[in-house]
Amino acid sequence: MTPVATIAGAALLLAWVLWPIVRPGNGTGRGPLGAALIEPQPAPTCEQCGPRPESDARYCSNCGTSTGR
Amino acid sequence: MARMALALAPLMALWGLVTSIAALRTSRADLAATAWRGLAAATACAAIAVGALAWAMVTHDFTVGFVAENSSWHVPVRYAAASLLHAPGGALLAWAALAGTAGLASVGAAGSGPSRMWVTAIVTGALVVALSAVAYVADPFVPVTGAIGDGAGLSPDLQRGAAVAYAVCLLVGTAATLPAFALTAGALATATLDERWSRAVRVWNAVAWCALFVAAVAAARWFALNPLRGPWLGDPATALWLFPVAVGAWLVHLDAGRSTAERVLMRVLLVTVMFTAATGAVSVLSGAFVQGIAPHRPSPAGVWFAIVPAGAFLLQALLIRRGRRSLSGSRAVASDSVHAPGAWIAHAGFILLLGAVIGSAFAASHDVALADAGIFRAKDPLGHQWSFTSQGVSTLRRENFGSVTISLLPSRDGSRGPMLSAEARSYVTDDPSVAGQEAFTTAALGNAFLETRFSITDPDASPEKLRISFVPLATWILPGALLIVMGTLVPLVGRPRKAA
Structure with missing residues (x-):
């Protein structure tokens, strides 16, 4: 593989890795730098114990019942 | 291209580590996305680099420093691993x-x-350490200056199928402990030690333990058929691997029953110990997975890699110190019922292995010197009468060694068996004035209850000195190991569960 092709491949890889933060429109969100935030999911709710603190729990951390996820 | 990939790999992993930590602190989705891409890019770069190195090894490209130091024209391709x-x-x-x-x-x-x-942060963190050690301390792509006709070669002790299987299984087992540890630390940090974590980590634990266990069996076989290596557990570097195997056995086979916070905490601790013990063993072996009889050359890469087990231990200790909240999801882990068919298969394998260990205690060895057509008679521990008739000495010339071969015609209770041939090898070098390294092979003849082994102990004596050994139940090791691995993997398919 020629040096030019190697450098081009490395540049493409770098561009792919950096794309999420340099893509046009990334600075229009709500984060500290205007970036989009990871959307918090609604709190899981246990029928017996109510809302649970763990955002992605499938089971209640108190009684073990399914949270319906 | 390989050098560029190796140069980029640690930087990509570092990018993944930094951005994943930043994403944790800021909850920014773009940082999370670029962190994942950093991990993928680092992995791709490492795969390209190792692929290029393997290709250089197979094609005997001695302009690559690593190939010149660890291979030669005389090392067959099947030992490239x-x-x-x-x-x-x-x-x-x-x-x-x-x-x-x-x-x-x-x-x-x-x-x-x-x-x-x-x-993502934990996996990229481990990759940063390993890839930095390779790129900055033990660069395999350092070009060799000057004309190189041949490489330094590979220890004859490692030019055996069992040694290759041992090294590859250790590689797979150690790699599979990383996801188990990362998932556990991630679940501990976010208080989501729940059933989803339990299921995911169980699969990785089983894969890692099976690979490490098969490696231990391959090592036992490698030592048993290699007269120069001595007793298997007498080598500290090999015995060291028994620790993660034992911890993994507890984790995979004994960690079942009613789900309690204590049991979940114990599983967290065992996953951590298995990962730190496996990566710690790699570090002690100077960053390698297998070594020959000659003392291993100490390498700074091994010291560098020790950051991985040390960092993992510290991280987990800090997370556990955060208290009850970390384990608050533990009640959501379903209790495990024992998978009956899997348990029966594994128990059967364990009994076979136990039988082989007990049988080895009744092994009998005879040191003899046989002239051409000489006959040696002996009784094995099971009471059968054996006779071995020498068929004489012959010399062989292979691609990577020359050998003195002695063949014996065995006969048990008057019934003739297949010919047994053992070799005393001298591995060739390009320089005729330099004596090649020696190695010995062991011929083995097995039936359901006994393995008969024969090797040369002194090829220079006249007549040559031989050792004939009878090892009861030695042939039970391989089917026993196979059954244990099957018994471990079968429950992963449709494991029955009941709620806590």
Whole structure:
């Protein structure tokens, strides 16, 4: 593989890795730098114990019942 | 291209580590996305680099420093994996490629949100250490200056199928402990030690333990058929691997029953100990997975790689110190019922292995010197009468060694068996004035209850000195190991569960 092709491949890889933060429109969100935030999911709710603190729990951390996820 | 890939790999992993930590602190989705891409890019770069190194090994490209130091024209291609994994430049690179691939798979199992970021951070952190050690301390692609006609070669002790199987299984087992550890630390940090974590980590634990266990069996066989190596557990570097195997056995086979916070905490601790013990063993072996009889050359890469087990231990200690909240999801882990068919298969395998261990205590060895057509008679521990008739000495010339071969015609209770041939090898070098390294092979003849082994102990004596051994139940090891692995993997398919 020629040096030019190697450098081009490395540049493409770098561009792919950096794309999420340099893509046009990334600075229009709500984060500290205007970036989009990871959307918090609604709190899981246990029928017996109510809302649970763990955002992605499938089971209640108190009684073990399914949270319906 | 390989050098560019190796130069980029640690930088990509570092980018993944920094951005995943930043994503954890800021909850920014773009940082989370670029962190995952950093991990994928680092893994791809490591895979390209290790692929290029393996190709250089197969094609005997001695302009590559690692190939010139660890291979030669006389080393057959089938032992390329042993060459690759017995020095840190190739071993840690292969580990990084495999562990990165496993890490990418585990990121998906971590779900979304903070636990996914934790897993990305831990996997990229481990890759940063391993890839930096390769790129900056043990660069395998250092070009060789001057004309190089041949490489330094590979220890004859490693030019055996069992040694290759041992090294490859250790590589796979150690790589599979990383996702288990990352998922556990991520779940601990985000208080989501729940059933989803339990299921994901169980699969990785089983894969890792099976690979490490098969490696231990391959090592036992490698030592048994190699007269120069001595007793298997007499080698500290090999015995060291029994620790993660024992911890993994507890984790995979004994960690079942009613779900309690204490049991979940114990599983967290065992996963951590298994990962730190496996990566610690790699570090003690100077960043390699296998070594020959000659003392291993100490390598700074091994010291560098010790950051991985030390960092993992510290991280887990800090997370556990955060108190009850970390374990608050533990009640959501379903209790495990014993998978009856799997347990029966594994128990059967364990009994076979136990039988083989007990049988080895009744082994009997005879040191004899037989002239051409000489006959040696002996009774084995099971009471059968054997006779061995010498068929004389012959010399062989192979691609990587010349050998003195002695053949015996065995007969048990008057019934003739197949010919047994053992070799005393002298591995060739390009320089005729330099004596090649010696190695000995063992011929084995097995039936259901007895393995008869024969090897040369002194090829220079006249007549040559031989050792004939009878080992009861030695042939039970391989089926026993196979049954244990089957019994471990079968429950992963449709494991019955009941709620806590």
